[in-house]
Amino acid sequence: MTATAPGATRPGRGPGTPPGPAAPPVTASSxxxxxxxxxxxxxxxxxxxxxxxxxxxDLPIGGVTMSALDRxxxxxxxxxxxxxxTAIVWELRVPRVVLGGxxxxxxxxxxxxYQGVFRNPLADPYLLGVAAGAGVGATLVFAxxxxxxxxxxxxxxxxxxxxxxxxxxxxxxxxxxxxxxxTVSLILAGVAVTAxxxxxxxxxxxxxxxxxxxxxxxxxxxLATTGWSEVRLILPYVAVAVAVLxxxxxxxxxxxxxxxEAVALGVSASRVRLVVVIAASLGTAAAVAVSGLIGFxxxxxxxTVRLLTGGGYRxxxxxxxxxxxxFLILADLLSRxxxxxxxxxxxxxxxxxGAPFFAWILRHRRLQ
Amino acid sequence: xxxxIAARAALLLFALLLATACAxxxxxxxxxxxxxxxxxxxxxxxxxTAGFPVTVEAANGEITLDAPPEAIVSLSPTAxxxxxxxxxxxxxxAVDSFSNYPPDVPTxxxxxxxxxxxxxxxxxxxxxxxxxxxxxxxxxxxxxDIPALSxxxxxxxxxxxxxxxxxxxxxxxxxxxxxxxxxxxEDISEILAGAPSTGASATYYHxxxxxxxxxxxxxxxxxxxxxxxxxxxxxxxTGGAGDYPQLSSEFIIDANPDLVFLADTKCCxxxxxxxxxRPGWDQLDAVTSDAVIELDDDVASRWGPRVxxxxxxxxxxxxxxxxxxxx
Numbered sequence: 001m002t003a004t005a006p007g008a009t010r011p012g013r014g015p016g017t018p019p020g021p022a023a024p025p026v027t028a029s030s031x032x033x034x035x036x037x038x039x040x041x042x043x044x045x046x047x048x049x050x051x052x053x054x055x056x057x058d059l060p061i062g063g064v065t066m067s068a069l070d071r072x073x074x075x076x077x078x079x080x081x082x083x084x085x086t087a088i089v090w091e092l093r094v095p096r097v098v099l100g101g102x103x104x105x106x107x108x109x110x111x112x113x114y115q116g117v118f119r120n121p122l123a124d125p126y127l128l129g130v131a132a133g134a135g136v137g138a139t140l141v142f143a144x145x146x147x148x149x150x151x152x153x154x155x156x157x158x159x160x161x162x163x164x165x166x167x168x169x170x171x172x173x174x175x176x177x178x179x180x181x182x183t184v185s186l187i188l189a190g191v192a193v194t195a196x197x198x199x200x201x202x203x204x205x206x207x208x209x210x211x212x213x214x215x216x217x218x219x220x221x222x223l224a225t226t227g228w229s230e231v232r233l234i235l236p237y238v239a240v241a242v243a244v245l246x247x248x249x250x251x252x253x254x255x256x257x258x259x260x261e262a263v264a265l266g267v268s269a270s271r272v273r274l275v276v277v278i279a280a281s282l283g284t285a286a287a288v289a290v291s292g293l294i295g296f297x298x299x300x301x302x303x304t305v306r307l308l309t310g311g312g313y314r315x316x317x318x319x320x321x322x323x324x325x326x327f328l329i330l331a332d333l334l335s336r337x338x339x340x341x342x343x344x345x346x347x348x349x350x351x352x353x354g355a356p357f358f359a360w361i362l363r364h365r366r367l368q
Numbered sequence: 369x370x371x372x373i374a375a376r377a378a379l380l381l382f383a384l385l386l387a388t389a390c391a392x393x394x395x396x397x398x399x400x401x402x403x404x405x406x407x408x409x410x411x412x413x414x415x416x417t418a419g420f421p422v423t424v425e426a427a428n429g430e431i432t433l434d435a436p437p438e439a440i441v442s443l444s445p446t447a448x449x450x451x452x453x454x455x456x457x458x459x460x461x462a463v464d465s466f467s468n469y470p471p472d473v474p475t476x477x478x479x480x481x482x483x484x485x486x487x488x489x490x491x492x493x494x495x496x497x498x499x500x501x502x503x504x505x506x507x508x509x510x511x512x513d514i515p516a517l518s519x520x521x522x523x524x525x526x527x528x529x530x531x532x533x534x535x536x537x538x539x540x541x542x543x544x545x546x547x548x549x550x551x552x553x554e555d556i557s558e559i560l561a562g563a564p565s566t567g568a569s570a571t572y573y574h575x576x577x578x579x580x581x582x583x584x585x586x587x588x589x590x591x592x593x594x595x596x597x598x599x600x601x602x603x604x605x606t607g608g609a610g611d612y613p614q615l616s617s618e619f620i621i622d623a624n625p626d627l628v629f630l631a632d633t634k635c636c637x638x639x640x641x642x643x644x645x646r647p648g649w650d651q652l653d654a655v656t657s658d659a660v661i662e663l664d665d666d667v668a669s670r671w672g673p674r675v676x677x678x679x680x681x682x683x684x685x686x687x688x689x690x691x692x693x694x695x
Contacts (some may be wrong), residue, residue, distance in 0.1 A: 055616070055618055056616040056618055056619040056622075057616075057618050057619060057621075057622040083651055084621055084622065084624065084648075084651040085622075087621065087647070087648035087650075087651045088618040088621055088622060088648060091647035091648040092617055092618045092621070092647060092648050093618065095647070206479075206481060206482055207479070209466075209479070209480070209481030209482075210466070210635060211635075212481075213577070213581070214577055214579070214635075214636075217579060217581075217614075222579065224579060224580075224617065225647070226646060226647055227647035336616050336618075339605065339608050339609045339613070340605075340616065340619070341602075341604055341605050341613075341615050341616050341619035341623075342605040342608075342609030342613035342614055342615060342616070343580075343613075343614045343615070343616055
């Protein structure tokens, strides 16, 4: 792992004018520039509108708009859409767009939080055993939970429980070997837990070979919804986790100068680290529970935001939230339209498009 | 994380090819003792041993047997069904963990997905039949001088007949195999002759799992539907999506198929009820008119003698729902 700490791109280093039409100047303070926030909100809105208007089935944009107006109180707007089309818009597309926004925002914000507390640009939300734990939970359901008879859908519950178990195991292991102040022991504990859980998952899926396709599909992520139930399921966790992370954004900037310096400034580095890790892990576990393992979002979005705005965590966290939501909504739009009417796993889209885009941003910034 | 996700992407592609080709469903079959005695039957008649040594041209090349095999190990649920249907059941000593039909097969915990050659050799087989070789199964068996017959997933009905004929020849049950093939042909002709012509205008959606993986008409199962004149909504998924595309939910709803066939009743616990509860699916005519047909995952994923049963189920559905709906 390289030693390039995220703090190296702190403000004051004087990066040049960010590319793009909006290009606001980087201010001395690390707050998100209002123009960037505005751009983020606009990106979410555009992505959401595109996500609702477009899809494998061609629906008239006018009809979709009227259908939306019709939903507002006191407005009666005949949309001309059939009952089937209306169901497609309101029971399939809109919940899916909302879910994509929630998951994208959560993963990007959690990724930024992890990178902050670990001072490691490679940290992502799946670092501490969340992904492997959720994978075990989901695989167990695919292998042994089939056949119905469940009161609730067991898949999200098992993935969520597994994800939390993974993080808990990582944390307990690191405490037993190194103490909580040592981020290296935490990351290494995450490696060990991930390896162990992955072994369990692989064993189960090989034993039950007929679950193989479902397990792999799940590992690549999918934003399929059953109406609004997934949104309702994760909204509380995402809201709390994102709120906690946003509250700690200034402290992450303090942390980025070093534990000792942070303590000198009156900040308990270990406490901040613990709270941020818990919030990010809880939110990620909720996101993973309904969407599987969508890779790359937690890394690419915070870094892109950092490279574009040059800000500290005060700017990166809220902007990651917005651009993460927009990015995943658009990625999902592609995943259901590129091979229409077939779908492409969203994890493939995020990595396939995200990686070159990220490389381009990286190169562009370096050249300046 | 990058590497593992990239690796998973590659693995998924591989797994898709593998899993869709041989989606032997049905969950964990009970791994009973391998010694489960096969129903006693008369020893092979002298005429059965005639014709040996025999050489059969199979998917994995020529294999030669000097005498009728007495200890067959089957690593393919489909091959197991074929063996028992042609009368080679009493020569079969062990079948893999997914083989569950007919009910009295000697199921063991042999895993077809990752066969352990040592465990297979433990049954002292004089013939091993398999559908997939995930690694060096065939080479390892050759080292042990155990003849191995590959019966890969059929891509058309003729493959099924050819595999039954190969099994008949190689096990000394030529007559049984011929009779089975003739019977299947007759049954299928009868089903097709009795099928209503109104089926020609009807569309269907065949569901492999609850994430809407489906089949196109190019697949073995898709061809069965085509024989009855049904049109497949998944055929629109061309170009890169493969023969087993994962369809968008909204596309399925918009296509509004006349018939919905669920081949995920065992794997994924789906039923007409769960389908009706999916968001937006209450708009499907097939749901409102009860034209959601629950298939047996196993029957719908194997290419053995029971394809006749499957075809019959489909024809019955066409008769019940499409005829009634069209008139």
